[in-house]
Amino acid sequence: MSFINYLSREINCKLVYYGPGLCGKTTNLQFIYNKTAPEAKGKMISLATEQERTLFFDFLPISLGEIRGFRTRFHLYTVPGQVFYDASRKLILKGVDGVIFVADSQIERMEANIESMENLRTNLAEQGYSLDKIPFVIQYNKRDLPSAAPIEELRQALNANNVPEYEAVAAKGDGVFDTLKAITKLVLTELKKGSGQQ
């Protein structure tokens, strides 16, 4: 649920990075944080365990520039990927404007990807959203690993709706900003469309 502030002339949107445990959601945010100019970002917050696994969420506010005199600000969140944190994942999806699914390309994580995708669909539905309608992109991460599955196989398993998809090596930053740009574009386009319909 975006927040339009006519007084401070700001459009605020919420993006959520979803995906199985250790797929690279936090790594995406860390790269964005490191490469964003100080004046365009806030503090990155990670609520993580001592082993640096996300416990509740990571949060990074960034600003992307102006549209028609309105500053566009995006709040980036990650969910905890581990299966047993499902209650927390549901909470973070509240009020989401766009979702990035980060898939782990390694062949041995295929099932975890599929399970997480189904979990995303279910949890979105609980909040009254449909994965088929909400702005949504997929990132195939860890493309540099030797056990990475072919893109075609990942696509078949995860991208039945043919949403925008990007290959990435988040640890090096490859594909990270392409993915972010794609989802912000979809979210802004949806906002524009949504307001026109009402």
Place this chain on the structure above:
Amino acid sequence: MNPQMVMYEEEFNQIQAVVERLVKEANAKVVFIVDKNGQLIAAAGDTENLDTTSLASLTAGNIAATGGMARLLRENEFATQYHEGEKANIHIQLVGNRVILVVIFDARSSLGLVRLRVRRASDELNAIFEALLTKVQSPDRNDVLTEITDADIDNLFND
């Protein structure tokens, strides 16, 4: 799904007035209002050295987690939370199940005073947000969004 949150000057001024008065009447250091998704709506008091964006997001996460616990206990919500520190204390109040009113205070105030003042402010804020919601749902809203073109969106990324 909740309707989109929109803020206009008129309602913002009303909200800001309530928040500023609450700082004085409760002897608070900082008062701020956040929506349930973590967007900061208004703030007053000594906010200069405070990361209000981060606080807003964490407050919303906190309320969401507490709401999750409430549902497991078949409670509707836990509308009030209080955290006591060595120097600073924080009082968090859910207003009309829509926005979150946060008061940060120190030894110059007391929990009793804060609770008393928060109660009155909550009623006032509830009425303002009620009116704002009606306005947001009226047909001629969001003119700025309809004017956005695809080229505007593309231009954001021309770097």
